[in-house]
Amino acid sequence: MVSDPTAGTPAGAGQDGDGGALDAAETLRLIREQQERARDATGPDGRLLFGAWGLAWLIGYLAMWTTARTAGLPAAWAGWVFAGCIVGAMVFTIVHSVTRTAGVRGVSARIGAMYGWTWFLAFLGLGVLLGAMGRAGAEPEIMAIAANGFAALITGLLYIAGGMLFEEYRMSAVGGWMLVTAVVAAFAGMPHTYLVMALAGGGGFLAMAVVEHVLRRRRRSTSARTEGGVRSA
Numbered sequence: 001m002v003s004d005p006t007a008g009t010p011a012g013a014g015q016d017g018d019g020g021a022l023d024a025a026e027t028l029r030l031i032r033e034q035q036e037r038a039r040d041a042t043g044p045d046g047r048l049l050f051g052a053w054g055l056a057w058l059i060g061y062l063a064m065w066t067t068a069r070t071a072g073l074p075a076a077w078a079g080w081v082f083a084g085c086i087v088g089a090m091v092f093t094i095v096h097s098v099t100r101t102a103g104v105r106g107v108s109a110r111i112g113a114m115y116g117w118t119w120f121l122a123f124l125g126l127g128v129l130l131g132a133m134g135r136a137g138a139e140p141e142i143m144a145i146a147a148n149g150f151a152a153l154i155t156g157l158l159y160i161a162g163g164m165l166f167e168e169y170r171m172s173a174v175g176g177w178m179l180v181t182a183v184v185a186a187f188a189g190m191p192h193t194y195l196v197m198a199l200a201g202g203g204g205f206l207a208m209a210v211v212e213h214v215l216r217r218r219r220r221s222t223s224a225r226t227e228g229g230v231r232s233a
Contacts, residue, residue, distance in 0.1 A: 046170055046212040048096060052089045053155065054205030060085035061198035068191035073140060086123070086151070093119050111165055115158075122154045141190050148193055152182030152201060170208055170215075177204045 060082035067075035074082075097116030130147055138146070156178030163172025178201060185196040 045096070046168060047209050047216070049093060049171075050174065050205045050209035050212060052092045054202045054209060056085035056089035056202070057205060058198050058202030061194045061202065065191055065194035065198060068194060072191075074144075074191075074194070090119050090123055115162060115165060118161075119158060122158065123151075126150050126154060144190055145186055145193060148197055149182050149186045152178050152185065152197065156182065170212060174204060174208050 063078040063081040064074040067073075067078045094116040097112050126147075129150070130143065133143060133146060156175040159175030159178060160172045161175075163169055163175060181196065181200045181204065184200065185193045188196045
């Protein structure tokens with residue numbers, strides 16, 4: 001008698017079927033989802049960064065535009081509101097980037113810390129540069145255009161760099177949008193420059209914060225359904 005080679009083998013083992021092992025494509029998809037969840041947990045949260053900078057630019061620049069369109073130049077209190085918003089967003093970015101990578105060791109932790117402190121150094125350098133321009137006798141309108149343009153350039157370039165470092169293409173997309181905003185605002189003329197920065201700059205950040213939130217919810221929903229299917233298989 002010839003023995004059955006499948007005797008003693010559990011039903012469905014080694015066979016392809018609805019209750020069989022996941023195929024290679026499904027396995028790769030699961031690996032990608034796990035990598036995305038790990039990056040969400042250890043990398044900067046784009047929703048918070050986009051939201052912080054969006055509110056800072058929208059509130060700060062609207063305050064500048066509101067007073068500048070009636071008096072020609074922004075009121076002193078509007079300048080302080082703008083400065084407070086930018087400093088607040090910058091401090092939040094530094095703290096968030098450092099704390100999110102605090103539990104990660106090695107290269108990732110160093111990259112997160114360096115990226116966070118680069119914001120501080122960049123805007124510190126911008127303040128010194130603007131101070132030098134003022135001492136050299138630059139006119140207020142030139143100072144305003146330079147301050148807005150340089151701030152948008154710094155923000156755009158650092159967001160592009162962050163997108164490359166953390167593999168977040170949406171950060172790079174926002175960075176590119178900020179570079180375009182800087183150019184448009186520079187040619188809009190005062191005081192319209194402030195309005196462009198508020199609506200295009202701040203609005204762009206807030207729009208991407210919404211997109212990031214929707215995509216994260218979708219990833220979590222897909223991951224939950226996948227894990228439920230695996231457990232029931």
